[in-house]
Amino acid sequence: MFLDFFYNLRGRGLKVTTHNWLALMEALGQGIHGDSLTGFYQVARCVLLTSESQFDEFDRAFAETFRGVKLDAQELLDHLEEWLRDPKRLEYLDPELRAALKALDLDELRRELLDRLQNQKERHDGGNRFIGTGGTSPFGTGGANPNGIRIGGGGSRSALAVADARRFRELRRDLVLDTRQIAGALRRLRKLAREGEPELDIDGTIDATARNCGDLEVILQPPRKNSVRLLLLMDVGGSMDPHAELCSRLFSAAHQAGTFRELRSYYFHNCVYGTVYEDARFYRGVSTGELLTTLDPRWFLVIVGDAYMHPGELMMSGGDWLMSGRGPTGMTWLARLASRFPRSAWLNPEPQKLWQNGTIAEIGAVYPMFQLTLDGLDRMVQHLRRPPSPERANRVARLAQVE
Amino acid sequence: MPYSRAVQNFLGTAQYIVSAELARAVDVAIALRRPLLVKGEPGTGKTLLARDIAHFFGYPLERWHVKSTTKAIDGLYHYDAVRRLHDSRFGDGDVGDIARYIRLGPLGRAFKSEALNVVLIDEIDKADLEFPNDLLHELDTMEFTIMETNETIRAAQRPIVIITSNNEKELPDAFLRRCVFHWIDFPDRELMTRIVRVHHPDVDDRLLAGALDAFYSLRGVDGLRKRPSTSELIDWLAALRHAGIEPAKLLGSGLPFLGTLLKKEQDFETVDRRMKRGALGRA
Numbered sequence: 223m224f225l226d227f228f229y230n231l232r233g234r235g236l237k238v239t240t241h242n243w244l245a246l247m248e249a250l251g252q253g254i255h256g257d258s259l260t261g262f263y264q265v266a267r268c269v270l271l272t273s274e275s276q277f278d279e280f281d282r283a284f285a286e287t288f289r290g291v292k293l294d295a296q297e298l299l300d301h302l303e304e305w306l307r308d309p310k311r312l313e314y315l316d317p318e319l320r321a322a323l324k325a326l327d328l329d330e331l332r333r334e335l336l337d338r339l340q341n342q343k344e345r346h347d348g349g350n351r352f353i354g355t356g357g358t359s360p361f362g363t364g365g366a367n368p369n370g371i372r373i374g375g376g377g378s379r380s381a382l383a384v385a386d387a388r389r390f391r392e393l394r395r396d397l398v399l400d401t402r403q404i405a406g407a408l409r410r411l412r413k414l415a416r417e418g419e420p421e422l423d424i425d426g427t428i429d430a431t432a433r434n435c436g437d438l439e440v441i442l443q444p445p446r447k448n449s450v451r452l453l454l455l456m457d458v459g460g461s462m463d464p465h466a467e468l469c470s471r472l473f474s475a476a477h478q479a480g481t482f483r484e485l486r487s488y489y490f491h492n493c494v495y496g497t498v499y500e501d502a503r504f505y506r507g508v509s510t511g512e513l514l515t516t517l518d519p520r521w522f523l524v525i526v527g528d529a530y531m532h533p534g535e536l537m538m539s540g541g542d543w544l545m546s547g548r549g550p551t552g553m554t555w556l557a558r559l560a561s562r563f564p565r566s567a568w569l570n571p572e573p574q575k576l577w578q579n580g581t582i583a584e585i586g587a588v589y590p591m592f593q594l595t596l597d598g599l600d601r602m603v604q605h606l607r608r609p610p611s612p613e614r615a616n617r618v619a620r621l622a623q624v625e
Numbered sequence: 626m627p628y629s630r631a632v633q634n635f636l637g638t639a640q641y642i643v644s645a646e647l648a649r650a651v652d653v654a655i656a657l658r659r660p661l662l663v664k665g666e667p668g669t670g671k672t673l674l675a676r677d678i679a680h681f682f683g684y685p686l687e688r689w690h691v692k693s694t695t696k697a698i699d700g701l702y703h704y705d706a707v708r709r710l711h712d713s714r715f716g717d718g719d720v721g722d723i724a725r726y727i728r729l730g731p732l733g734r735a736f737k738s739e740a741l742n743v744v745l746i747d748e749i750d751k752a753d754l755e756f757p758n759d760l761l762h763e764l765d766t767m768e769f770t771i772m773e774t775n776e777t778i779r780a781a782q783r784p785i786v787i788i789t790s791n792n793e794k795e796l797p798d799a800f801l802r803r804c805v806f807h808w809i810d811f812p813d814r815e816l817m818t819r820i821v822r823v824h825h826p827d828v829d830d831r832l833l834a835g836a837l838d839a840f841y842s843l844r845g846v847d848g849l850r851k852r853p854s855t856s857e858l859i860d861w862l863a864a865l866r867h868a869g870i871e872p873a874k875l876l877g878s879g880l881p882f883l884g885t886l887l888k889k890e891q892d893f894e895t896v897d898r899r900m901k902r903g904a905l906g907r908a
Contacts, residue, residue: 239802245657252656254649256634264649269657272801274664274808406793410754432706436714600795 404475457527493552523566557621564610650807660786665809668854675745689731697759
């Protein structure tokens with residue numbers, strides 16, 4: 223059952239390392255959990271997890287593993303045996319004990335293991351931990367709670383009730399919370415570089431001078447600045463209206479983060495064509511071609527939109543609703559941007575399950591797409607920090623040629 | 626360096642009420658000899674925890690308040706070259722002895738101390754992104770070397786390290802993996818009542834009940850930029866008591882001293898709109 227729990231956690235995407243799992247065993251071996259499932263829940267959570275955003279998944283895995291578990295003595299032994307079948311731990315058990323385990327009932331098992339623990343403490347140190355884990359661990363108190371597992375610990379809520387309540391749902395990372403958190407995620411999009419006119423490093427100068435027995439030694443160095451330039455293109459209106467609030471948060475976060483060397487943001491409707499706009503009402507236009515020529519490939523490009531439109535708007539010449547006449551298709555424009563700015567990504571406020579079809583899938587082939595959630599932002603930042611992939615560059619370059 | 630298993634489990638003190646989960650996390654951190662990383666909403670008492678642990682076990686406390694310019698080495702030691710230069714020019718003491726000009730930082734002092742210390746590394750997320758990584762080695766091995774004197778300082782007793790973070794920056798995975806982690810959940814009503822009683826032992830029951838009603842419904846309002854926290858509730862109660870507000874009047878005609886609870890202008894407007902619709906009391 224405990225291995226189930228471990229794999230359940232892993233299955234839910236919680237990166238529980240063996241290192242931490244062993245730490246949990248150590249804590250249990252010391253009896254920190256106080257022989258109760260509630261204690262086990264608390265200990266496991268603080269040892270295995272590294273962020274509150276994982277609490278919800280943890281609770282669900284916990285409830286799933288331990289819910290309705292009716293532990294009678296036989297099953298308990300099975301679980302115990304299964305747990306002990308791990309070769310690493312088995313080393314510490316002698317065959318006599320293993321045989322005894324099978325024949326014992328619950329109370330005897332507890333007694334036996336506790337005795338064993340006592341004896342082994344005197345004999346050698348290595349063994350007591352794991353047997354101790356078996357003996358004083360959550361097994362011990364099994365069998366008395368409404369669900370078959372009793373919780374000690376004086377009047378607190380049961381671990382299952384706690385886990386079931388899903389109190390931490392709002393801390394999950396796949397929800398977007400506020401501007402500060404977005405800013406926090408964006409702040410990691412930085413590359414520090416020392417550039418420009420050297421300036422006086424006062425601390426360095428004082429330090430060097432003092433170390434130099436007082437002969438003045440001037441230290442100059444160029445200021446350390448974030449060298450990331452970010453171009454932000456945002457889809458507004460129409461199908462994006464439900465996401466307006468979210469996008470405005472992203473927008474203000476990008477400006478607030480204030481760490482970019484340069485930040486430019488423009489608006490478009492539905493798809494990028496020959497013109498993007500400085501304002502969301504589409505008065506002050508800027509030619510996309512101009513962006514392509516004036517901004518160098520070091521710029522990072524992030525496009526925010528639902529990528530959801532009539533296929534014609536993406537694939538047909540003259541799909542631009544604002545301009546009459548024919549021109550390159552929306553897809554061509556998108557590919558040109560992607561080709562010019564290899565470090566680019568698409569943020570989509572729509573849930574990922576809708577991405578398989580239509581124009582979203584088409585655009586997804588050109589821009590790596592991430593959901594506009596905290597988790598998605600994190601992954602986008604990670605993606606942008608990696609060197610651009612040559613395959614994508616080739617694919618995009620071909621698409622960009624099409625008129 | 627084995628700990629003798631803590632003499633007793635951490636329970637919180639009369640001045641500082643902890644939830645069972647937090648108490649357990651402290652026990653685990655002490656038993657596993659790992660730093661305890663505490664996160665949580667502002668105003669939930671993250672910083673006070675270390676003081677309380679020190680108080681509870683009777684260990685000395687070293688505080689290290691991290692700022693945006695703090696470097697990892699600041700916590701270990703500082704070589705005061707300027708003072709040494711000054712002394713050499715104006716003749717004061719033996720400038721040949723560099724060790725005289727090494728000042729240990731909070732972590733360094735805790736390592737050097739014979740006794741077991743509690744070290745608070747407060748708001749670790751304020752510092753540069755690389756800051757936690759720079760501390761990994763020292764926290765793992767609990768020793769460091771002073772470059773100037775080549776002296777190695779090794780912890781006689783592994784200090785209990787409490788680290789707080791406000792989530793302004795993400796901490797590196799390698800660092801997180803080495804910590805015991807606890808998120809201070811916002812206290813429920815029962816725990817909150819106990820916490821408030823610590824600060825206002827003789828508060829009128831009806832006033833407290835009314836204030837808690839108002840407080841939790843205020844926290845329940847959607848779209849607040851900054852939700853009021855424990856410390857703000859305590860201030861608010863102080864204000865209410867000072868002004869002698871009748872418990873019955875709470876929620877009746879608008880909340881008095883709202884400024885102690887809400888800190889953002891937009892939040893006032895949000896709450897104002899709610900109250901006009903009469904939606905607040907029933908939340």
